[in-house]
Amino acid sequence: MDPIFDGVIGNPGVRRLLSGALKSGDVSHAYLFYGPEGVGKRTVALRFAAALVGEGDRAVRGRIMHGLHPDVVEVLPDGAFTTIGQVREVIRGASSRPFEGARRVFILRADTLNLQSANALLKTLEEPEGETVFILLSTSREEVLPTVASRARGVRFDPVPLPEVEGFLAQRGAENPALAASLGRGSVGRALRYATEEEMLSLRDTVLSAAFDLSSGMSGVLRHAGEIASRAEEVGERKEREILEAAGDPDRRAREEARRAGRAAREEAAAEALDLLKLAYRDAAVTAAGAPELVANLDRRAEIGGVAANFDGADWTGAAREADEGRESLAYNASPEAVLEVVLSRARRKILGTSRDW
Template structure:
């Protein structure tokens, strides 16, 4: 049995469980799923299960439930186990040098008698050279070795690589599961817990960041900036775009928060049901804005944001993308008379 404490990913865990229980371990896996649902954590747990000294199942076959306590499990968790390595993007990409290093060590003898595991995090960020080098390893995999590639953008992974991997799908996590994760880890009021769970969009990592207060400021800023939209003050809007685009990693967060905002306005306008809101703490403001904007405009706003999110995920230029989003939203939602007033 392969089990680990990742919640809400039964489909993925059962694929890995079948592999571990049967001993039929693929040479390469591609973990596909949204950012922040536990793909990397699961890859590490899988590596532990394959190597754990306590983990052999009752029938005596290799692998099992990683104990998390033995020297092997602890070394893997700390990144100190010589036969388990994680390769992450260095800067924006995974470079050819990083893959060469993996190929070099794959050609050497293993340090232990267990399984060698290489985890490639955000494997869609490999340069073309790096991907082609990895492909050569996937075509001639070293014995007792597993490559685990993770990605939230599977369409950016070379098809020839995908075809060499067993695909394992991770999904968004249900609201009750997120609530359970927050209950386990934090001492929150019911109101806060439900707010964070609903804002998380099914992403445990996001719910945890919210509960730690790490996203509170970003959210306040994101919602504050929305008040500038529709003022038709082009210079001010371009300035906002410039300051936001400096930090590409947080842009997706902003776009998602804005999407949840317009979604809430639309939902409230169409259903009048405040129980369906994600931004539950902002009910009053949302109902105020709901009266000012037509359903068509709100749908268009959400479309503009979704297009931008897709473009960013496909490595579009951050500044151009933000200029376009903010100016289009401003034009869409602005009242042409307001600037003169």
């Protein structure tokens, strides 16, 4: 296996496939990396791009991993979608020669391409000039327009087994690797964030408080939704601040990139909050079913057990479905706070067995 993937956890089949392509020189002009969030798609994409551009040069790999190489362009969506303006910029870049390396590589979120931007990209994606390679990322193949997916080689990523994630975190000296791995839900990246970022555990704790506060009425729903939205905002602000600080004396382009990254981090945190809400209700469901060993929030088993016992007969599965539907609503640029208000209100009705609004 190519040393470019040393340290990458999970998905050995993917690493063997890409290593073989590098060794044989049989590199496709476009790849579609698809699988759950946080299972290593972006990390592998950047490592693969480093091998394609820098041909094993470790200094080049370091620059690419930090977003500092002109021949590797990662396009972050402008909000929920990658705009046609961004795609046109990619097309112009793909028609030019590499600045330094052997190739140019463009990394895009395929599931954020709407019909207009996807159609603009199709010809370049099918027949890129020179040695340009596209790496498209998506949470699933079904989220990508068929016209785009058919022009790229599909590479599936699977969740990483929990023991591997826990072992990886333990090697890095994580304080509570079992909890972080469990909350990571098969994602090394997500688990690492729970192990290292206080904001993530704070978000989790805020979500659990909202999920299991079932007696404070509509005022409680509004308060909890606002608190969760504020936690997501904090995650985005920190990300934007980190990028600006790393840039030193940021120019207009750096400030714009920081703004986009901050907004993306806020949106990811809001989506994670809804996933955590679903996880909380799922934990209550498995506890009520007599399988508390399946609880993901390991440190809150006793609390969850108490709630499940106090609300015997609650439709915890239905509550989890409400969180799932709320997660889907975020894709349409709905306000996270408004979505959370609706989800929490509907989930309470499922749990309490009432149709009334607060």
